[in-house]
Amino acid sequence: MTSISIAHPQTLEAVETTTNGKYAIEVKDLNVYYGDFRAVKNVNLKIERQKITAMIGPSGCGKSTVLRAFNRMNDLVPSARVQGEILFHGHNIYDPGVDSVQVRKWIGMVFQKPNPFPKSIYENVAWGARINGYRGSMDDLVEQALRGAALWDEVNDKLQQSGLSLSGGQQQRLCIARTIAVKPDIILMDEPASALDPIATLRIEELMRELAQQYTIIVVTHNMQQAARVSDYTAFFTMNEDRAGYLMEFGNTSQIFTNPKEKVTEDYITGRFG
Protein backbone atom coordinates (compact mmCIF):
# COMPACT_ATOMS: atom_id res chain seq x y z
CA MET A 1 0.00 0.00 0.00
CA THR A 2 1.35 3.38 -1.02
CA SER A 3 0.29 6.75 0.29
CA ILE A 4 -0.39 9.28 -2.43
CA SER A 5 -0.81 13.01 -2.31
CA ILE A 6 -1.98 15.27 -5.07
CA ALA A 7 -0.84 18.77 -4.20
CA HIS A 8 -3.37 21.57 -4.33
CA PRO A 9 -1.40 24.63 -5.41
CA GLN A 10 -3.80 27.27 -4.13
CA THR A 11 -4.11 26.00 -0.61
CA LEU A 12 -1.01 23.83 -0.53
CA GLU A 13 -3.20 21.19 1.06
CA ALA A 14 -2.60 17.69 -0.13
CA VAL A 15 -5.26 15.21 -1.08
CA GLU A 16 -4.18 12.10 0.72
CA THR A 17 -5.25 8.73 -0.53
CA THR A 18 -3.98 5.18 -0.50
CA THR A 19 -3.60 2.64 -3.23
CA ASN A 20 -5.28 -0.31 -1.61
CA GLY A 21 -8.64 -0.09 -3.41
CA LYS A 22 -9.67 -2.50 -6.14
CA TYR A 23 -9.63 0.15 -8.85
CA ALA A 24 -6.78 2.50 -9.73
CA ILE A 25 -9.01 4.60 -11.97
CA GLU A 26 -12.74 5.06 -12.24
CA VAL A 27 -14.05 7.01 -15.20
CA LYS A 28 -17.47 8.55 -14.77
CA ASP A 29 -19.43 10.07 -17.67
CA LEU A 30 -16.29 11.24 -19.41
CA ASN A 31 -16.72 13.55 -22.40
CA VAL A 32 -13.78 15.16 -24.12
CA TYR A 33 -14.18 18.04 -26.55
CA TYR A 34 -11.75 19.66 -28.94
CA GLY A 35 -13.43 23.02 -29.45
CA ASP A 36 -17.00 22.18 -30.46
CA PHE A 37 -16.14 18.68 -31.57
CA ARG A 38 -16.98 15.95 -29.08
CA ALA A 39 -14.18 13.41 -29.44
CA VAL A 40 -15.24 11.11 -26.60
CA LYS A 41 -18.77 10.50 -25.42
CA ASN A 42 -20.06 9.30 -22.03
CA VAL A 43 -17.32 6.85 -21.15
CA ASN A 44 -17.71 4.92 -17.91
CA LEU A 45 -14.93 2.54 -17.03
CA LYS A 46 -13.14 1.03 -14.05
CA ILE A 47 -9.46 0.14 -14.28
CA GLU A 48 -8.37 -2.56 -11.88
CA ARG A 49 -5.14 -2.15 -9.91
CA GLN A 50 -2.02 -4.04 -10.96
CA LYS A 51 -3.67 -5.37 -14.07
CA ILE A 52 -3.09 -4.57 -17.72
CA THR A 53 -6.03 -3.00 -19.47
CA ALA A 54 -5.85 -2.71 -23.25
CA MET A 55 -7.83 -0.11 -25.15
CA ILE A 56 -8.52 -1.08 -28.73
CA GLY A 57 -10.62 0.29 -31.55
CA PRO A 58 -10.45 1.79 -35.03
CA SER A 59 -8.57 5.01 -35.72
CA GLY A 60 -10.43 8.05 -34.47
CA CYS A 61 -12.47 6.17 -31.85
CA GLY A 62 -11.09 8.25 -29.02
CA LYS A 63 -8.98 5.64 -27.25
CA SER A 64 -5.81 7.76 -27.25
CA THR A 65 -7.83 10.78 -26.15
CA VAL A 66 -9.16 8.79 -23.20
CA LEU A 67 -5.64 7.56 -22.39
CA ARG A 68 -4.33 11.12 -22.43
CA ALA A 69 -7.20 12.20 -20.21
CA PHE A 70 -5.93 9.78 -17.56
CA ASN A 71 -2.93 11.97 -16.80
CA ARG A 72 -4.27 15.29 -18.04
CA MET A 73 -2.11 15.36 -21.13
CA ASN A 74 -5.09 16.94 -22.88
CA ASP A 75 -4.46 20.04 -20.74
CA LEU A 76 -1.63 20.75 -23.16
CA VAL A 77 -4.09 21.06 -26.06
CA PRO A 78 -5.58 24.57 -25.86
CA SER A 79 -8.97 23.67 -27.34
CA ALA A 80 -9.41 20.49 -25.26
CA ARG A 81 -12.13 20.40 -22.61
CA VAL A 82 -12.96 17.53 -20.28
CA GLN A 83 -16.33 16.84 -18.66
CA GLY A 84 -17.05 14.15 -16.14
CA GLU A 85 -14.77 12.63 -13.57
CA ILE A 86 -11.62 10.55 -13.58
CA LEU A 87 -11.13 9.23 -10.08
CA PHE A 88 -7.59 8.24 -9.21
CA HIS A 89 -7.90 6.14 -6.08
CA GLY A 90 -11.11 7.96 -5.36
CA HIS A 91 -9.99 11.52 -6.12
CA ASN A 92 -11.02 13.39 -9.23
CA ILE A 93 -7.86 14.43 -11.03
CA TYR A 94 -9.86 17.19 -12.73
CA ASP A 95 -10.92 18.84 -9.47
CA PRO A 96 -10.08 22.53 -9.60
CA GLY A 97 -6.64 23.18 -8.28
CA VAL A 98 -5.30 19.66 -8.56
CA ASP A 99 -1.74 19.93 -9.81
CA SER A 100 -1.45 18.26 -13.21
CA VAL A 101 2.31 17.84 -12.74
CA GLN A 102 1.64 15.80 -9.61
CA VAL A 103 -0.94 13.80 -11.52
CA ARG A 104 1.64 12.98 -14.18
CA LYS A 105 4.09 11.92 -11.52
CA TRP A 106 1.64 9.30 -10.30
CA ILE A 107 0.37 8.45 -13.73
CA GLY A 108 3.27 8.22 -16.17
CA MET A 109 3.15 7.86 -19.93
CA VAL A 110 5.20 5.92 -22.45
CA PHE A 111 4.72 7.04 -26.03
CA GLN A 112 4.53 5.33 -29.39
CA LYS A 113 7.92 6.51 -30.59
CA PRO A 114 10.77 6.13 -28.13
CA ASN A 115 11.71 9.67 -27.09
CA PRO A 116 14.84 9.61 -24.94
CA PHE A 117 16.39 12.96 -24.16
CA PRO A 118 19.64 13.71 -26.02
CA LYS A 119 21.51 12.99 -22.82
CA SER A 120 23.29 10.03 -21.29
CA ILE A 121 21.44 6.87 -20.40
CA TYR A 122 22.05 7.71 -16.74
CA GLU A 123 20.65 11.23 -17.05
CA ASN A 124 17.61 10.04 -18.95
CA VAL A 125 16.62 7.89 -15.99
CA ALA A 126 17.70 10.33 -13.27
CA TRP A 127 16.02 13.32 -14.84
CA GLY A 128 12.50 12.94 -13.44
CA ALA A 129 13.67 12.07 -9.95
CA ARG A 130 16.10 15.00 -9.95
CA ILE A 131 13.48 17.61 -10.82
CA ASN A 132 11.24 16.07 -8.17
CA GLY A 133 13.97 16.73 -5.60
CA TYR A 134 14.86 13.11 -4.99
CA ARG A 135 17.33 12.96 -2.07
CA GLY A 136 18.33 9.29 -2.01
CA SER A 137 21.16 7.60 -3.87
CA MET A 138 20.69 8.47 -7.51
CA ASP A 139 22.98 5.64 -8.60
CA ASP A 140 20.80 3.16 -6.78
CA LEU A 141 17.64 4.65 -8.24
CA VAL A 142 19.01 4.54 -11.79
CA GLU A 143 20.08 0.92 -11.39
CA GLN A 144 16.76 -0.04 -9.86
CA ALA A 145 14.78 1.63 -12.67
CA LEU A 146 16.97 0.13 -15.39
CA ARG A 147 16.61 -3.32 -13.83
CA GLY A 148 12.86 -2.78 -13.58
CA ALA A 149 12.80 -1.99 -17.28
CA ALA A 150 14.90 -5.08 -18.11
CA LEU A 151 17.68 -2.90 -19.53
CA TRP A 152 20.35 -2.93 -16.84
CA ASP A 153 22.28 -5.93 -18.14
CA GLU A 154 22.57 -4.35 -21.57
CA VAL A 155 23.68 -0.86 -20.50
CA ASN A 156 25.35 -1.07 -17.09
CA ASP A 157 28.81 -0.65 -18.65
CA LYS A 158 27.84 2.35 -20.78
CA LEU A 159 25.62 4.50 -18.60
CA GLN A 160 27.33 7.67 -19.79
CA GLN A 161 26.65 6.95 -23.46
CA SER A 162 23.86 8.86 -25.15
CA GLY A 163 20.39 7.37 -24.81
CA LEU A 164 20.07 7.93 -28.53
CA SER A 165 22.86 5.41 -29.19
CA LEU A 166 20.58 2.55 -28.16
CA SER A 167 18.43 0.45 -30.50
CA GLY A 168 14.73 1.28 -30.85
CA GLY A 169 13.64 -1.44 -28.43
CA GLN A 170 16.30 -0.42 -25.92
CA GLN A 171 15.28 3.23 -26.24
CA GLN A 172 11.70 2.31 -25.46
CA ARG A 173 12.80 0.36 -22.39
CA LEU A 174 14.90 3.39 -21.41
CA CYS A 175 11.74 5.49 -21.59
CA ILE A 176 9.99 2.92 -19.41
CA ALA A 177 12.92 3.11 -16.95
CA ARG A 178 12.59 6.90 -16.97
CA THR A 179 8.89 6.54 -16.20
CA ILE A 180 9.26 4.08 -13.35
CA ALA A 181 12.18 6.02 -11.82
CA VAL A 182 9.70 8.53 -10.43
CA LYS A 183 7.77 5.64 -8.86
CA PRO A 184 4.39 6.12 -10.48
CA ASP A 185 1.27 4.19 -9.59
CA ILE A 186 -0.02 3.83 -13.13
CA ILE A 187 1.82 3.56 -16.45
CA LEU A 188 -0.02 4.64 -19.56
CA MET A 189 1.33 3.27 -22.83
CA ASP A 190 0.31 4.63 -26.21
CA GLU A 191 1.19 2.06 -28.87
CA PRO A 192 4.46 1.31 -27.05
CA ALA A 193 5.71 -1.29 -29.52
CA SER A 194 4.33 -0.11 -32.84
CA ALA A 195 7.70 1.28 -33.93
CA LEU A 196 9.60 -1.85 -32.90
CA ASP A 197 10.57 -5.09 -34.62
CA PRO A 198 8.88 -8.35 -33.51
CA ILE A 199 11.63 -9.41 -31.10
CA ALA A 200 11.79 -6.00 -29.44
CA THR A 201 7.98 -6.02 -29.32
CA LEU A 202 7.93 -9.33 -27.46
CA ARG A 203 10.49 -7.99 -24.97
CA ILE A 204 8.29 -4.99 -24.26
CA GLU A 205 5.28 -7.28 -23.83
CA GLU A 206 7.18 -9.52 -21.40
CA LEU A 207 8.28 -6.41 -19.54
CA MET A 208 4.68 -5.22 -19.32
CA ARG A 209 3.70 -8.49 -17.64
CA GLU A 210 6.54 -8.06 -15.14
CA LEU A 211 5.66 -4.42 -14.49
CA ALA A 212 2.03 -5.34 -13.85
CA GLN A 213 3.11 -7.06 -10.65
CA GLN A 214 3.86 -3.59 -9.29
CA TYR A 215 2.03 -1.11 -11.47
CA THR A 216 -1.34 -0.63 -13.09
CA ILE A 217 -0.87 -0.51 -16.85
CA ILE A 218 -3.22 0.91 -19.45
CA VAL A 219 -2.15 0.37 -23.03
CA VAL A 220 -3.58 1.65 -26.30
CA THR A 221 -2.75 -0.66 -29.17
CA HIS A 222 -3.81 -1.27 -32.75
CA ASN A 223 -2.25 -4.70 -32.55
CA MET A 224 -5.02 -7.00 -31.42
CA GLN A 225 -2.76 -9.99 -30.96
CA GLN A 226 -0.72 -7.82 -28.63
CA ALA A 227 -3.82 -6.83 -26.67
CA ALA A 228 -4.80 -10.50 -26.50
CA ARG A 229 -1.31 -11.58 -25.42
CA VAL A 230 -0.59 -9.07 -22.69
CA SER A 231 -3.76 -7.67 -21.22
CA ASP A 232 -6.11 -8.85 -18.48
CA TYR A 233 -8.97 -6.60 -19.55
CA THR A 234 -9.88 -5.11 -22.88
CA ALA A 235 -11.92 -2.03 -23.64
CA PHE A 236 -13.22 -1.75 -27.18
CA PHE A 237 -13.97 1.75 -28.40
CA THR A 238 -15.73 2.68 -31.58
CA MET A 239 -17.41 5.80 -32.90
CA ASN A 240 -20.81 7.17 -33.79
CA GLU A 241 -21.80 8.65 -37.12
CA ASP A 242 -20.97 12.04 -35.59
CA ARG A 243 -17.43 10.61 -35.06
CA ALA A 244 -17.70 10.83 -31.27
CA GLY A 245 -15.82 7.88 -29.78
CA TYR A 246 -17.46 5.77 -27.11
CA LEU A 247 -16.83 2.60 -25.14
CA MET A 248 -18.67 -0.23 -26.88
CA GLU A 249 -17.62 -3.20 -24.76
CA PHE A 250 -15.41 -3.90 -21.79
CA GLY A 251 -14.55 -7.29 -20.37
CA ASN A 252 -11.97 -9.92 -19.58
CA THR A 253 -9.54 -10.16 -22.46
CA SER A 254 -10.22 -13.88 -22.84
CA GLN A 255 -13.93 -13.18 -23.24
CA ILE A 256 -13.53 -10.23 -25.60
CA PHE A 257 -11.29 -12.19 -27.97
CA THR A 258 -13.11 -15.52 -27.91
CA ASN A 259 -16.73 -14.55 -27.47
CA PRO A 260 -17.47 -10.83 -27.48
CA LYS A 261 -21.00 -9.85 -26.57
CA GLU A 262 -21.36 -7.15 -29.20
CA LYS A 263 -21.41 -7.87 -32.91
CA VAL A 264 -19.49 -4.66 -33.60
CA THR A 265 -16.69 -5.90 -31.35
CA GLU A 266 -16.65 -9.24 -33.17
CA ASP A 267 -16.56 -7.48 -36.54
CA TYR A 268 -13.65 -5.31 -35.44
CA ILE A 269 -11.47 -8.01 -33.88
CA THR A 270 -12.03 -10.33 -36.83
CA GLY A 271 -10.99 -7.64 -39.28
CA ARG A 272 -14.35 -6.92 -40.85
CA PHE A 273 -13.82 -3.19 -40.35
CA GLY A 274 -11.26 -0.80 -38.98
Next chain:
Amino acid sequence: MSRETLDNKTRYLLDQILVLDSMVENSTLDAVEALKRHDIESARRIYAYDSQINAKRFEIEQDTMITIATQQPIMAHDLRLMASILEVVSELERMGDYAKGIARVTMMIGSEPHIKPLVDIPRMAAKAVDMLHRAIGAFVTGDAETARVIPDEDDEIDDLYNQVYRELVAIMFTKPAAIDQANYLMWAAHNLERLGDRVSNICERTIYVVTGQLKELAASDDQMDKS
Protein backbone atom coordinates in the same frame (compact mmCIF):
# COMPACT_ATOMS: atom_id res chain seq x y z
CA MET B 1 -7.67 -5.39 -43.24
CA SER B 2 -8.97 -7.58 -46.03
CA ARG B 3 -10.83 -10.73 -45.14
CA GLU B 4 -11.45 -11.86 -48.68
CA THR B 5 -8.73 -14.52 -48.61
CA LEU B 6 -9.84 -15.82 -45.22
CA ASP B 7 -13.50 -15.85 -46.26
CA ASN B 8 -12.64 -17.76 -49.46
CA LYS B 9 -10.55 -20.28 -47.58
CA THR B 10 -13.24 -20.76 -44.97
CA ARG B 11 -15.83 -21.40 -47.67
CA TYR B 12 -13.47 -23.89 -49.28
CA LEU B 13 -12.95 -25.74 -46.00
CA LEU B 14 -16.70 -25.95 -45.40
CA ASP B 15 -17.19 -27.25 -48.95
CA GLN B 16 -14.61 -29.92 -48.28
CA ILE B 17 -16.48 -30.92 -45.13
CA LEU B 18 -19.56 -31.47 -47.30
CA VAL B 19 -17.46 -33.67 -49.58
CA LEU B 20 -16.12 -35.70 -46.64
CA ASP B 21 -19.62 -35.97 -45.21
CA SER B 22 -21.03 -37.34 -48.45
CA MET B 23 -18.22 -39.90 -48.57
CA VAL B 24 -19.14 -41.04 -45.05
CA GLU B 25 -22.88 -41.04 -45.70
CA ASN B 26 -22.50 -43.12 -48.88
CA SER B 27 -20.08 -45.48 -47.22
CA THR B 28 -22.45 -46.05 -44.30
CA LEU B 29 -25.53 -46.68 -46.45
CA ASP B 30 -23.56 -48.85 -48.88
CA ALA B 31 -22.08 -50.86 -46.01
CA VAL B 32 -25.50 -51.64 -44.57
CA GLU B 33 -26.86 -52.45 -48.03
CA ALA B 34 -23.94 -54.83 -48.60
CA LEU B 35 -24.62 -56.42 -45.21
CA LYS B 36 -28.25 -56.89 -46.10
CA ARG B 37 -27.45 -58.44 -49.48
CA HIS B 38 -24.41 -60.51 -48.46
CA ASP B 39 -22.51 -58.48 -51.05
CA ILE B 40 -18.95 -59.33 -50.13
CA GLU B 41 -17.39 -57.65 -53.14
CA SER B 42 -19.09 -54.38 -52.29
CA ALA B 43 -18.08 -54.81 -48.63
CA ARG B 44 -14.44 -55.21 -49.70
CA ARG B 45 -14.62 -51.99 -51.71
CA ILE B 46 -16.18 -50.11 -48.77
CA TYR B 47 -13.53 -51.52 -46.46
CA ALA B 48 -10.78 -50.26 -48.73
CA TYR B 49 -12.56 -46.93 -49.35
CA ASP B 50 -12.01 -45.98 -45.73
CA SER B 51 -8.43 -45.04 -46.57
CA GLN B 52 -9.80 -42.37 -48.93
CA ILE B 53 -12.00 -41.02 -46.15
CA ASN B 54 -8.98 -40.89 -43.88
CA ALA B 55 -6.94 -39.13 -46.56
CA LYS B 56 -9.70 -36.57 -47.08
CA ARG B 57 -9.83 -35.91 -43.35
CA PHE B 58 -6.06 -35.31 -43.23
CA GLU B 59 -6.27 -33.07 -46.29
CA ILE B 60 -8.92 -30.87 -44.65
CA GLU B 61 -6.99 -30.86 -41.40
CA GLN B 62 -3.84 -29.79 -43.20
CA ASP B 63 -5.68 -27.06 -45.12
CA THR B 64 -7.19 -25.82 -41.87
CA MET B 65 -3.78 -25.66 -40.21
CA ILE B 66 -2.38 -23.74 -43.17
CA THR B 67 -5.32 -21.34 -43.02
CA ILE B 68 -4.74 -20.79 -39.31
CA ALA B 69 -1.04 -20.19 -39.87
CA THR B 70 -1.36 -17.90 -42.86
CA GLN B 71 -4.65 -16.06 -42.33
CA GLN B 72 -4.60 -16.06 -38.53
CA PRO B 73 -8.31 -16.46 -37.84
CA ILE B 74 -7.53 -16.37 -34.16
CA MET B 75 -10.36 -14.33 -32.74
CA ALA B 76 -13.88 -15.10 -31.67
CA HIS B 77 -16.14 -16.80 -34.27
CA ASP B 78 -13.23 -17.34 -36.69
CA LEU B 79 -11.23 -19.19 -34.06
CA ARG B 80 -14.18 -21.26 -32.86
CA LEU B 81 -14.97 -22.26 -36.44
CA MET B 82 -11.41 -23.36 -37.23
CA ALA B 83 -11.14 -25.35 -33.99
CA SER B 84 -14.53 -26.93 -34.67
CA ILE B 85 -13.64 -27.85 -38.25
CA LEU B 86 -10.76 -29.89 -36.84
CA GLU B 87 -13.14 -31.55 -34.41
CA VAL B 88 -15.85 -32.24 -37.00
CA VAL B 89 -13.49 -33.83 -39.54
CA SER B 90 -12.25 -36.09 -36.77
CA GLU B 91 -15.85 -37.11 -35.98
CA LEU B 92 -16.52 -37.82 -39.66
CA GLU B 93 -13.38 -39.87 -39.99
CA ARG B 94 -14.42 -42.02 -37.02
CA MET B 95 -17.84 -42.47 -38.61
CA GLY B 96 -16.01 -43.71 -41.69
CA ASP B 97 -14.39 -46.30 -39.43
CA TYR B 98 -17.85 -47.46 -38.35
CA ALA B 99 -18.84 -48.01 -41.98
CA LYS B 100 -15.62 -49.94 -42.49
CA GLY B 101 -16.49 -52.02 -39.41
CA ILE B 102 -19.89 -52.87 -40.84
CA ALA B 103 -18.23 -53.88 -44.12
CA ARG B 104 -15.95 -56.15 -42.12
CA VAL B 105 -19.00 -57.74 -40.48
CA THR B 106 -20.37 -58.52 -43.95
CA MET B 107 -17.08 -60.17 -44.91
CA MET B 108 -17.03 -62.21 -41.71
CA ILE B 109 -20.61 -63.40 -42.09
CA GLY B 110 -19.88 -64.27 -45.71
CA SER B 111 -22.62 -66.23 -47.40
CA GLU B 112 -24.04 -67.63 -44.17
CA PRO B 113 -27.80 -66.93 -44.07
CA HIS B 114 -28.85 -64.22 -41.64
CA ILE B 115 -30.17 -65.42 -38.31
CA LYS B 116 -32.93 -62.82 -38.52
CA PRO B 117 -34.33 -60.55 -41.19
CA LEU B 118 -32.33 -57.30 -41.28
CA VAL B 119 -34.95 -54.61 -40.83
CA ASP B 120 -33.97 -52.50 -37.84
CA ILE B 121 -30.28 -52.18 -38.72
CA PRO B 122 -31.05 -50.57 -42.12
CA ARG B 123 -33.58 -48.35 -40.32
CA MET B 124 -30.89 -47.30 -37.86
CA ALA B 125 -28.57 -46.53 -40.77
CA ALA B 126 -31.17 -44.49 -42.63
CA LYS B 127 -32.02 -42.49 -39.52
CA ALA B 128 -28.40 -41.92 -38.51
CA VAL B 129 -27.38 -40.82 -42.00
CA ASP B 130 -30.38 -38.51 -42.24
CA MET B 131 -29.43 -36.91 -38.92
CA LEU B 132 -25.81 -36.66 -40.01
CA HIS B 133 -26.79 -35.00 -43.28
CA ARG B 134 -28.83 -32.33 -41.52
CA ALA B 135 -26.23 -31.88 -38.76
CA ILE B 136 -23.47 -31.21 -41.26
CA GLY B 137 -25.78 -28.85 -43.16
CA ALA B 138 -26.40 -26.97 -39.92
CA PHE B 139 -22.67 -26.84 -39.19
CA VAL B 140 -21.81 -25.49 -42.61
CA THR B 141 -24.56 -22.85 -42.56
CA GLY B 142 -24.16 -21.98 -38.87
CA ASP B 143 -27.72 -22.99 -38.04
CA ALA B 144 -27.69 -23.36 -34.25
CA GLU B 145 -31.45 -23.84 -33.97
CA THR B 146 -31.41 -26.94 -36.17
CA ALA B 147 -28.32 -28.22 -34.39
CA ARG B 148 -30.08 -27.87 -31.05
CA VAL B 149 -32.98 -30.19 -31.96
CA ILE B 150 -31.27 -32.93 -34.00
CA PRO B 151 -29.77 -34.78 -30.99
CA ASP B 152 -33.28 -35.36 -29.59
CA GLU B 153 -33.85 -37.70 -32.53
CA ASP B 154 -31.01 -39.91 -31.33
CA ASP B 155 -33.52 -41.61 -29.00
CA GLU B 156 -35.05 -43.22 -32.08
CA ILE B 157 -31.71 -44.81 -32.96
CA ASP B 158 -31.16 -45.84 -29.36
CA ASP B 159 -34.60 -47.49 -29.24
CA LEU B 160 -33.88 -49.42 -32.44
CA TYR B 161 -30.52 -50.47 -31.06
CA ASN B 162 -32.08 -51.71 -27.83
CA GLN B 163 -34.59 -53.70 -29.85
CA VAL B 164 -31.88 -55.26 -32.02
CA TYR B 165 -29.84 -55.98 -28.91
CA ARG B 166 -32.72 -57.74 -27.14
CA GLU B 167 -33.58 -59.81 -30.22
CA LEU B 168 -29.98 -60.89 -30.74
CA VAL B 169 -29.53 -61.82 -27.07
CA ALA B 170 -32.73 -63.91 -27.27
CA ILE B 171 -31.37 -65.69 -30.35
CA MET B 172 -28.08 -66.39 -28.61
CA PHE B 173 -29.97 -68.10 -25.78
CA THR B 174 -32.05 -70.27 -28.08
CA LYS B 175 -29.51 -70.99 -30.83
CA PRO B 176 -25.95 -71.28 -29.54
CA ALA B 177 -24.72 -71.91 -33.09
CA ALA B 178 -25.85 -68.39 -34.03
CA ILE B 179 -23.81 -66.69 -31.32
CA ASP B 180 -20.99 -65.65 -33.68
CA GLN B 181 -23.28 -64.03 -36.22
CA ALA B 182 -25.38 -62.44 -33.49
CA ASN B 183 -22.20 -60.90 -32.13
CA TYR B 184 -21.26 -59.57 -35.56
CA LEU B 185 -24.69 -58.05 -36.08
CA MET B 186 -24.59 -56.50 -32.62
CA TRP B 187 -21.28 -54.99 -33.60
CA ALA B 188 -22.82 -53.48 -36.75
CA ALA B 189 -25.78 -52.10 -34.77
CA HIS B 190 -23.47 -50.72 -32.13
CA ASN B 191 -21.46 -48.90 -34.79
CA LEU B 192 -24.62 -47.21 -36.03
CA GLU B 193 -25.63 -46.30 -32.50
CA ARG B 194 -22.23 -44.69 -31.97
CA LEU B 195 -22.57 -42.85 -35.27
CA GLY B 196 -25.74 -41.25 -33.89
CA ASP B 197 -23.82 -40.14 -30.78
CA ARG B 198 -21.19 -38.50 -32.93
CA VAL B 199 -23.90 -36.60 -34.81
CA SER B 200 -24.73 -35.03 -31.44
CA ASN B 201 -21.08 -34.06 -31.02
CA ILE B 202 -21.19 -32.26 -34.37
CA CYS B 203 -24.34 -30.42 -33.28
CA GLU B 204 -22.58 -29.35 -30.09
CA ARG B 205 -19.78 -27.91 -32.20
CA THR B 206 -22.26 -25.97 -34.34
CA ILE B 207 -23.76 -24.36 -31.26
CA TYR B 208 -20.27 -23.59 -29.98
CA VAL B 209 -19.29 -21.90 -33.23
CA VAL B 210 -22.44 -19.78 -33.26
CA THR B 211 -22.82 -18.93 -29.57
CA GLY B 212 -19.46 -19.65 -27.95
CA GLN B 213 -21.20 -21.97 -25.48
CA LEU B 214 -19.79 -25.46 -25.01
CA LYS B 215 -22.64 -27.63 -23.83
CA GLU B 216 -23.40 -31.34 -23.94
CA LEU B 217 -26.62 -31.83 -25.84
CA ALA B 218 -27.37 -35.49 -25.23
CA ALA B 219 -25.91 -38.27 -23.15
CA SER B 220 -23.73 -40.03 -25.67
CA ASP B 221 -21.92 -42.82 -23.90
CA ASP B 222 -24.52 -44.37 -21.67
CA GLN B 223 -26.02 -46.77 -24.17
CA MET B 224 -24.74 -49.84 -22.41
CA ASP B 225 -26.29 -48.59 -19.16
CA LYS B 226 -29.64 -48.21 -20.85
CA SER B 227 -29.54 -51.63 -22.46
